[in-house]
Amino acid sequence: MTTTSGPQVDPGHLAFWALPQQERAAAFAALRRLDAPRWVPFRNRMPFTPTDDGFLAVVRHAHVVEATRAADLFGNAPTAASLYDVPPWLSRYLGSMINMDGPAHARMRKVVARRFSPRLLARLTDGIQQRAARIVDDVIAHGPGDFVAQVAQRLPVEVICDLLGIPERHHALVAHHGTTLVGFSDPEYTGIRREYLLRHGAPGPQHVLPGSLRIVRAGHALVTLVGRLGRERLRDPRDDLITTLVHADADGERLTPREVGTLFVLLVLAGSETTRATIAHALSLLTAHPEQRELLLEDLDGRVGGAVEEVVRHASPVIQFRRTATRDGDLAGHPVRAGQKVLLFYCSANRDEDVFADPDRFDITRSPNPHLGFGGPGPHFCLGANLARLEATTMLRELYTRLPGIRAVGEPEMLLSNFTHGVKRMRFAV
Numbered sequence: 001m002t003t004t005s006g007p008q009v010d011p012g013h014l015a016f017w018a019l020p021q022q023e024r025a026a027a028f029a030a031l032r033r034l035d036a037p038r039w040v041p042f043r044n045r046m047p048f049t050p051t052d053d054g055f056l057a058v059v060r061h062a063h064v065v066e067a068t069r070a071a072d073l074f075g076n077a078p079t080a081a082s083l084y085d086v087p088p089w090l091s092r093y094l095g096s097m098i099n100m101d102g103p104a105h106a107r108m109r110k111v112v113a114r115r116f117s118p119r120l121l122a123r124l125t126d127g128i129q130q131r132a133a134r135i136v137d138d139v140i141a142h143g144p145g146d147f148v149a150q151v152a153q154r155l156p157v158e159v160i161c162d163l164l165g166i167p168e169r170h171h172a173l174v175a176h177h178g179t180t181l182v183g184f185s186d187p188e189y190t191g192i193r194r195e196y197l198l199r200h201g202a203p204g205p206q207h208v209l210p211g212s213l214r215i216v217r218a219g220h221a222l223v224t225l226v227g228r229l230g231r232e233r234l235r236d237p238r239d240d241l242i243t244t245l246v247h248a249d250a251d252g253e254r255l256t257p258r259e260v261g262t263l264f265v266l267l268v269l270a271g272s273e274t275t276r277a278t279i280a281h282a283l284s285l286l287t288a289h290p291e292q293r294e295l296l297l298e299d300l301d302g303r304v305g306g307a308v309e310e311v312v313r314h315a316s317p318v319i320q321f322r323r324t325a326t327r328d329g330d331l332a333g334h335p336v337r338a339g340q341k342v343l344l345f346y347c348s349a350n351r352d353e354d355v356f357a358d359p360d361r362f363d364i365t366r367s368p369n370p371h372l373g374f375g376g377p378g379p380h381f382c383l384g385a386n387l388a389r390l391e392a393t394t395m396l397r398e399l400y401t402r403l404p405g406i407r408a409v410g411e412p413e414m415l416l417s418n419f420t421h422g423v424k425r426m427r428f429a430v
C-alpha cells in the first residue's frame with residue numbers, strides 16, 4: 001500500500017466538505033506539499049463494496065495530468081462518477097461513456113463527438129442567447145429571489161433539452177431528476193439526517209436500498225423519456241440531436257434509443273448540474289470580489305470569457321473524478337496496485353502553486369489559465385466544455401448588460417457532496 005506521512009485529511013468524508021472553503025483549500029495545500037500522492041484510508045460502508053481499504057488522493061496538477069493521460073493504467077470503469085462502489089450494471093446504466101474504457105468508450109465517444117461539433121454549437125448560439133434573454137426578462141418581471149432556481153439552473157436544463165429536442169413540458173421533470181441524481185449525499189434530497197452524514201462521512205448501509213431506489217428511479221425516468229423519443233425519431237426524424245444519434249452517420253454508426261437514454265443521464269449530470277454550479281459560483285465570486293466585477297464591467301465582451309475560465313478554475317464545479325488501476329503500475333514514481341481507487345482532485349490541481357501564481361486569488365484576467373476544471377488531457381476530457389463556455393458567457397453577458405447591479409445576498413446554500421461543488425440556493429438582488 002502507498003503511504004506518506006503528513007496531515008490527517010480525509011477528502012472522502014462528507015464532514016470535510018462541510019468545512020469552510022479556506023480550511024479545505026489549506027488542507028489540500030498541505031497534501032500538495034507531500035512528496036507523493038497520499039493514501040487515504042476510507043471505509044466504504046456500502047454493502048457491495050469489494051475493497052474497504054481507501055483511495056490514492058491525487059492532488060497536484062502534474063500528477064492529475066499524468067493519470068488522465070495514462071488511461072490504460074487508470075481506467076474509468078467500473079465507475080468514475082462515484083467514490084463508492086456501485087454495481088457495474090448501475091454505473092453503466094447511469095453513467096454511459098464516463099464509466100467505460102477502451103473500444104467501448106471510443107465507439108460511443110466518436111458517435112457522440114461527431115454530433116457535438118463546432119457547427120452544432122454555432123447553430124445553438126442564437127437559441128442560447130434567446131433563452132438567456134428570456135431568463136433575464138423573467139427576473140425583471142418577477143423580481144429577484146433564488147438565483148439558482150431563477151437563473152443558474154434554468155439555462156443549462158433548457159439548453160440540453162433544446163439540443164436533444166425534449167419538449168418544454170418535460171423541462172421541470174428533467175431539472176427535478178437532475179437535482180436528485182447530483183444530490184445523492186445531501187440531507188435535503190436523501191432524507192438522511194445531516195448529523196448522521198457528518199458523523200459517519202457517507203450514507204450508511206441502511207440507506208443504500210432507499211438511496212439506490214431513488215437514484216435508479218430518477219435515472220430510469222430520464223432514460224425512459226429519451227428512449228421513447230429515440231424510438232419516435234427513428235420513425236419520424238426531426239432536426240435534433242436525438243434524431244442524428246439514432247440514425248446512422250457516414251460510417252454507419254448510431255446509438256440505440258436506450259444508449260441515447262443513458263447518454264442523456266450523463267448529459268444532465270455532467271452537463272447541466274456542472275454548468276448550473278458555474279453560473280451560480282460566478283455571481284457569488286463576482287459579488288465577493290467587487291474589484292473583479294468592476295474589471296468585468298469595464299470590458300464585458302473582452303473579459304467575460306476569461307472570467308468564466310477563472311470561475312471554473314477557482315470554484316471547480318467538479319471536485320473529483322475517480323479512476324481504478326487496471327494493473328500494477330506507478331503514478332508520480334509511486335507504486336499503485338491493480339484495483340486501487342485513485343481520486344483525481346481537480347479542485348486541488350486547480351490551486352497548484354507550481355502552475356498558478358497566487359492560486360487562491362480570484363483573477364478574471366489570469367492568463368494563461370491551464371486549469372483542469374473540465375478534466376485532464378486524455379480520452380475523457382469534457383465533451384461539453386465549449387458548450388458550457390458558451391452558456392456561461394452568454395448568461396453572464398446578458399445579466400451584467402441588463403442588470404449591472406446584480407449581486408448575491410448572504411451566503412449560498414451549498415450541496416453536501418464530495419463530488420460536485422454545487423449551489424442549492426442563493427439569494428440575490430439587482
Ligand code: HEM
Pocket residue numbers: 076080097098099109160266267270271272274275278312316317318321346372373374375376379380381382383384385387388
Ligand atoms: C462548467 C461546466 C462543466 C464542467 C466543470 C465539466 C466537467 C467535466 C469533467 C471534469 C469531465 C471529465 C471526467 C473524467 O475525468 O473522467 C467531464 C466529462 C464529460 N462532460 Fe463535462 N463539464 C461541464 C459541462 C458539460 C456540458 C455542458 C456537457 C454536455 C452537454 C458535458 C458533457 C460531458 C461528457 C459527455 C463527459 C464524459 C466524456 C467521456 O467520458 O468521454 N459537460 N466534464
